[in-house]
Amino acid sequence: MSAKPTNAQPPLESTPPDVKPISKAAGGMTSALVAAKFAFGEMGVVRGTKALLQLNQKQGIDCPGCAWPEPDGERSHFEFCEEGAKHVADEATKKRVTPDFFAKWSVKELAGQSDLWLNQQGRITQPMVLREGADHYEAIDWKDAFALLARELNALASPDEAIFYTSGRTSNEAAFLYQLFVRQFGTNNLPDCSNMCHESSGTGMKETLGFGKGTVMLEDFDLCDAIFIIGQNPGTNHPRMLTTLLQAKRRGCTIVHINPLPEAGTTRFKHPQEFWNWLGGGTQLADLFLQVRINGDVALLKGIMKEVLDAERRRPGEILDHQFINQHTIGFAEFKEALARVPLGDILEQSGMRKSQVEDAAKIFINSQRVIFCWAMGLTQHKNAVANIQEIVNLVLLRGQLGKPGSGLCPVRGHSNVQGDRTMGIWEQPAPQFLDSLGKEFNFRPPRRHGYDTVHAIRAMHEESARVFFGLGGNFLSATPDTEFTAEALRRCRLTAHVSTKLNRAHLITGKQALILPCLGRTEIDVQANEPQFVTTENSMAVVEEWRGALPPASEHLLSEPAIVAGLAKAALADRSTVDWDSLIANYDRIRDAIEHVVPGFENYNERVRQSGGFHLSNPIRNREFKTKDGKAHFTVHPLPQIDLKPGEFLMMTMRSHDQFNTTIYGLDDRYRGIHNGRRVVFLNAEDIRLSRLQDGQLVDLISHFNGEDRVARGFRIVPYSIPRRCAATYFPETNVLVPIDHFADKSHTPASKSVVISIRPAD
Numbered sequence: 001m002s003a004k005p006t007n008a009q010p011p012l013e014s015t016p017p018d019v020k021p022i023s024k025a026a027g028g029m030t031s032a033l034v035a036a037k038f039a040f041g042e043m044g045v046v047r048g049t050k051a052l053l054q055l056n057q058k059q060g061i062d063c064p065g066c067a068w069p070e071p072d073g074e075r076s077h078f079e080f081c082e083e084g085a086k087h088v089a090d091e092a093t094k095k096r097v098t099p100d101f102f103a104k105w106s107v108k109e110l111a112g113q114s115d116l117w118l119n120q121q122g123r124i125t126q127p128m129v130l131r132e133g134a135d136h137y138e139a140i141d142w143k144d145a146f147a148l149l150a151r152e153l154n155a156l157a158s159p160d161e162a163i164f165y166t167s168g169r170t171s172n173e174a175a176f177l178y179q180l181f182v183r184q185f186g187t188n189n190l191p192d193c194s195n196m197c198h199e200s201s202g203t204g205m206k207e208t209l210g211f212g213k214g215t216v217m218l219e220d221f222d223l224c225d226a227i228f229i230i231g232q233n234p235g236t237n238h239p240r241m242l243t244t245l246l247q248a249k250r251r252g253c254t255i256v257h258i259n260p261l262p263e264a265g266t267t268r269f270k271h272p273q274e275f276w277n278w279l280g281g282g283t284q285l286a287d288l289f290l291q292v293r294i295n296g297d298v299a300l301l302k303g304i305m306k307e308v309l310d311a312e313r314r315r316p317g318e319i320l321d322h323q324f325i326n327q328h329t330i331g332f333a334e335f336k337e338a339l340a341r342v343p344l345g346d347i348l349e350q351s352g353m354r355k356s357q358v359e360d361a362a363k364i365f366i367n368s369q370r371v372i373f374c375w376a377m378g379l380t381q382h383k384n385a386v387a388n389i390q391e392i393v394n395l396v397l398l399r400g401q402l403g404k405p406g407s408g409l410c411p412v413r414g415h416s417n418v419q420g421d422r423t424m425g426i427w428e429q430p431a432p433q434f435l436d437s438l439g440k441e442f443n444f445r446p447p448r449r450h451g452y453d454t455v456h457a458i459r460a461m462h463e464e465s466a467r468v469f470f471g472l473g474g475n476f477l478s479a480t481p482d483t484e485f486t487a488e489a490l491r492r493c494r495l496t497a498h499v500s501t502k503l504n505r506a507h508l509i510t511g512k513q514a515l516i517l518p519c520l521g522r523t524e525i526d527v528q529a530n531e532p533q534f535v536t537t538e539n540s541m542a543v544v545e546e547w548r549g550a551l552p553p554a555s556e557h558l559l560s561e562p563a564i565v566a567g568l569a570k571a572a573l574a575d576r577s578t579v580d581w582d583s584l585i586a587n588y589d590r591i592r593d594a595i596e597h598v599v600p601g602f603e604n605y606n607e608r609v610r611q612s613g614g615f616h617l618s619n620p621i622r623n624r625e626f627k628t629k630d631g632k633a634h635f636t637v638h639p640l641p642q643i644d645l646k647p648g649e650f651l652m653m654t655m656r657s658h659d660q661f662n663t664t665i666y667g668l669d670d671r672y673r674g675i676h677n678g679r680r681v682v683f684l685n686a687e688d689i690r691l692s693r694l695q696d697g698q699l700v701d702l703i704s705h706f707n708g709e710d711r712v713a714r715g716f717r718i719v720p721y722s723i724p725r726r727c728a729a730t731y732f733p734e735t736n737v738l739v740p741i742d743h744f745a746d747k748s749h750t751p752a753s754k755s756v757v758i759s760i761r762p763a764d
């Protein structure tokens with residue numbers, strides 16, 4: 001090969017980022033202004049105002065930002081958050097990426113641009129193809145695009161040589177049709193963003209409790225005595241949750257925040273709706289902040305549980321819920337014995353906590369009858385992520401805090417329909433019962449062999465045992481670990497195709513041929529057979545609701561996601577399909593009818609989802625039904641994780657700034673952390689900077705170390721920050737190149753992107 005391959009990583013920044021005093025309170029006037037500025041800049045004042053006023057209103061546009069539910073009561077016109085406004089504005093932008101744009105810019109030139117720039121170019125207006133050997137994408141009509149896909153898919157030696165990825169914005173309707181098509185095509189290769197996200201939560205809960213979804217509903221937050229927020233940054237990533245927390249706080253609920261960083265929002269929060277509060281200092285949400293070391297959570301949770309068991313020894317029968325433990329659980333004796341053997345010294349060292357801090361947390365836990373545990377990526381993206389979740393399960397089992405109002409487990413999901421996509425069957429390991437009903441409804445025999453998850457899909461493409469990649473949404477190249485390895489995997493494909501709204505780097509690192517298939521966004525009106533359609537989603541608390549787009553489509557050439565799936569299915573399966581795709585697409589009620597027949601819990605789907613507020617999918621754990629083999633909830637025993645850092649090494653987490661949605665970069669500021677005008681920063685403890693003979697502001701390269709392999713990311717500015725010793729923090733996706741493909745969580749296979757061992761050297 002002579003030519004240098006196209007850049008897979010975001011390019012270096014021309015100037016290092018600025019560091020300014022940190023904006024301590026989340027929300028408030030600045031949020032509202034930033035939101036309005038961004039929205040009007042993208043959409044213009046008229047479209048912008050219309051979109052913002054409809055955001056999160058009943059019958060309005062829902063926020064595609066996160067999966068936190070909206071309150072059911074009256075909404076004011078200001079029930080939007082800065083982040084929500086950005087997500088909507090980003091999709092509703094007036095800017096367009098047309099065939100002329102692609103004629104002007106070669107793929108290689110585009111790859112030299114930043115992620116911010118790529119996203120800023122606007123909405124993609126027409127299907128585009130990159131033909132073998134070509135430098136530029138060119139327009140293609142839908143029929144030819146589907147034909148190309150069909151040709152490549154049907155040329156494969158086996159259906160298992162195709163990969164069908166899904167990102168979590170996909171609606172229930174599109175997801176259901178997609179998995180139906182994929183299974184009729186003959187494979188279960190359905191990796192999804194969940195594999196990189198809350199897979200560890202699902203795996204950890206399923207194994208111990210028999211069900212993998214959160215057990216609380218919004219009303220439980222009105223009843224709880226304490227909320228523990230672990231490994232989550234709600235101020236940026238789930239801003240609507242701050243309102244819930246504020247309300248809980250005001251009625252006297254105690255909030256504990258466990259995080260290596262003192263994130264804004266949990267320290268101080270000003271609600272954008274509360275004008276009178278804008279000038280004040282905001283409300284301090286967290287009563288106790290525990291600045292745990294990265295991956296110190298198993299240790300900390302064990303420390304808290306030791307205190308709980310000690311308290312029980314002092315006041316027998318008063319602390320633990322013996323009735324619950326006896327009746328509903330298994331493994332308590334072994335758990336207790338194993339915990340007693342864990343030395344407190346190891347717990348304190350690994351968690352980085354003082355004994356008094358562990359005691360304070362335990363005291364809050366013990367003094368609260370009803371406790372909710374919330375968590376996100378800070379727990380799920382470690383090698384021992386499933387153990388992290390299962391230690392939380394142990395904790396709630398001790399006091400019977402499942403199936404008890406105001407208590408329970410709340411894995412706070414990311415993408416707005418990531419949970420629903422799973423319910424619809426987007427999973428590489430489908431349950432036999434699901435496949436049975438699917439086969440029965442559509443009169444075919446779905447494949448039984450488990451498919452590839454995200455990490456193994458990348459491996460398969462790298463080994464050329466998979467040759468076609470299809471992505472329904474998302475940015476597979478930049479969201480996945482080990483950017484250079486993944487890039488090579490994609491380059492080896494015959495064809496890579498993405499259903500997308502905006503341009504991203506995954507369109508630029510391609511197989512021999514590539515397709516971009518532009519779709520309607522959730523904010524847009526979807527008309528089929530002359531009737532406007534709506535779609536449905538399931539939020540983090542298993543509430544299924546309708547979404548109706550309100551804005552005219554960004555281009556007349558766009559198709560809806562369900563229509564794209566149907567077009568693909570018709571072309572690829574032709575007479576082999578037993579499904580009347582045209583009929584399903586003409587009226588999405590028919591898709592929902594089929595879902596009702598296949599997926600339990602969707603009885604009277606069309607009727608119930610039209611009711612205000614939708615409907616809730618029941619969760620057996622709420623009734624203390626544990627669908628494990630023995631019908632019991634399981635205590636589990638986990639060793640303290642091995643965290644071996646050699647001298648000069650740091651444990652690095654990769655996280656989101658306040659100006660991005662996953663791989664989509666909205667801007668270059670993270671004002672809650674004081675970063676402006678750039679993203680290539682590495683946050684370090686000031687003492688570590690001094691001892692490593694590095695300097696504030698210095699440019700460095702980061703090298704990750706794994707099984708004797710080194711990976712390098714270049715050009716990061718050192719920022720002294722409040723972070724525990726030997727810990728480092730950087731932004732995703734710039735540092736995904738450092739996350740080794742084989743460094744993933746036991747059992748769930750979630751890339752361990754919050755536990756990367758690195759060293760730091762002055763930049764070349």
Ligand SMILES: Nc1nc2c(c(=O)[nH]1)N[C@H]1C(S)=C(S)[C@@H](COP(=O)(O)OP(=O)(O)OC[C@H]3O[C@@H](n4cnc5c(=O)[nH]c(N)nc54)[C@H](O)[C@@H]3O)O[C@H]1N2
Pocket residue numbers: 065066083197230231232233234236237238258259260261263292293294295296297376377378379413414415653654655656657658660661662663754
């Ligand atoms: N605005 C915005 N909203 C979003 C997204 C976005 O990118 N932008 N993404 C969406 C998606 S898909 C998801 S999954 C969620 C993600 O939501 P979060 O999980 O909040 O996202 P991260 O930025 O990855 O933050 C992880 C948090 O965990 C902490 N952390 C890291 N390692 C550890 C650890 O070992 N222990 C503990 N206790 N804490 C740790 C970090 O300091 C950080 O506060 O947000 C969703 N909402």
Ligand SMILES: Nc1nc2c(c(=O)[nH]1)N[C@H]1C(S)=C(S)[C@@H](COP(=O)(O)OP(=O)(O)OC[C@H]3O[C@@H](n4cnc5c(=O)[nH]c(N)nc54)[C@H](O)[C@@H]3O)O[C@H]1N2
Pocket residue numbers: 166167168169170193194196197198377381414415472473474475476478479480481499500501502503504519520521522561654655656661662663664732733735736739753
């Ligand atoms: N290092 C590191 N890596 C991570 C993470 C981390 O914390 N650290 N987090 C992981 C997590 S939690 C997640 S969820 C994944 C996210 O992985 P993905 O879901 O694959 O990535 P996104 O960045 O959310 O996808 C953005 C693209 O989706 C397309 N898009 C937007 N809206 C729509 C729509 O309505 N329909 C369609 N078809 N396309 C649309 C746009 O073209 C946009 O460019 O990343 C994971 N990767």
Ligand SMILES: [Mo]
Pocket residue numbers: 193196197198413414415
């Ligand atoms: Mo996520």
